[in-house]
Amino acid sequence: MAARKPKVVVTRKLPDPVEARMGELFEVQLNLDDHAFSRAELALAVAEADVLVPTITDHIDAALLQQAGPNLKLIANFGAGVDNIDVAAANARGVTVTNTPGVLTEDTADMTIALIMASARRVVEGANLVQAGGFKGWAPTWMLGKRLKGARLGIIGMGRIGEAVARRARVFGMEVHYHNRRRVSPRIEEELGATYWESLDQMLARTDILTLHCPHTPATYHLMSARRLHMLPRHAIIVNTARGEVIDEASMADMLADGALGGAGLDVFEHEPSINPKLLKLPNVVLLPHMSSATVEGRIEMGGKVMINIQTFLDGHKPPDRVIPSML
Known part of the structure; x- marks a missing residue:
């Protein structure tokens, strides 16, 4: 049998x-x-x-x-x-x-860069405006975004995905900075042109764009707390393709609404599929339905x-x- x-x-x-x-x-x-x-x-x-x-x-x-x-x-x-x-x-x-x-390393890294570009250059905001019939002609100071070349990219979590994002970021001329539980090898740092920060708080204060690539564990829950969110410069953009729980979503939404942060590109949410209602109404936020690996x-x-x-x-x-x- x-x-x-x-x-x-x-x-x-x-x-x-x-x-x-x-x-x-x-x-x-x-x-x-x-x-x-x-x-x-x-x-x-x-x-x-x-x-x-x-x-x-x-x-x-x-x-x-x-x-x-x-x-x-x-x-x-x-x-x-x-x-x-x-x-x-x-x-x-x-x-x-x-x-x-x-x-899913390469797929997630691709989407991370897409969210960085969409947030920095107001891609979704502009597309929505055109589709709503709001495009009335070009103007010198209209729909101004942020240049990626020379921007300081802060990466939290330099594992497979973090490294893949860093490689892509270098192509755009971004400065790569990172915080990780353990420093990567000198060879990888040299290859990526990456600067290591033992202190996450110190890196945040010098970051133009922050992207998260750490797992959700008890140690990383609300790693980006309200206190740490306020360490970012007011123009900073947050991108998250990791897990929503690593950011205090309510505090981030309040700061985005108040102009205390420059923008956000989010593919994951703290209580998904529920999303903080404030985020749904903000023009400086790009929201995706957890599709980075799709x-x-x-x-x-x-x-x-x-x-x-x-x-x-x-x-x-x-x-x-x-x-x-x-x-x-």
Whole structure:
């Protein structure tokens, strides 16, 4: 008798090639209508699955894991971040957690630069004005933005994405400055022309454009607090393609509305999909629906990583993208 295929429960719809291949490898339960799982559906999934494939919209906390069945041994997250999963609680129950790092580096870096350009040069504001019939002709002092060449770019988090953003920023002639938990190697600093700041506060005071590329952890929650936001120059622009929770969104919205900040380009939000109502009304803010990683190629590569992690684990080996609490 053939061995039973492991049951893999996928919480959201994935690209067709990924779902087709999963169906060949595993007994897979797909989410055909792509609805967000309720708490009850997640509880049923962890109770029945051998492998759970959640996404960042699924909150797998300790209470939910207490409802897990004896067969659940792997949570293969479809995403690079794992702040939606209580990794320590999973580890304590003998459940391995994996993610999909590295796949979305270039896509996220591209969108970061797009948000920098859109915010500095008022692209969305100008496009909206034209579509509303407000373009009455050119004028020397109308719709003035900020030049990127020579601007000081402050990067919080010099990992894969931070480095990719720095490489792109150099092409535009920007000065690259960064703050990171650990200083990168001299070789990388030289390659990127990057200046390291051990003190985040000191870097902020000298930053024209700030972009965030750190994960959301207890240590980074509201890393950009109201106090730190006020350290930025009044003309500074904030760009965030990381996680919304790393910024005090309410304080940032107040400062943008009061002219205490120059602008913002945001792809993530503290309480998404809810967005601070003030942000929705400001002309100096570019808002995107968490789409920095949204490319066909990226999503298929993410699915490939998920399947490799699952198959490697089922073969009795350590998955290549295992996440352990000490990494967070």
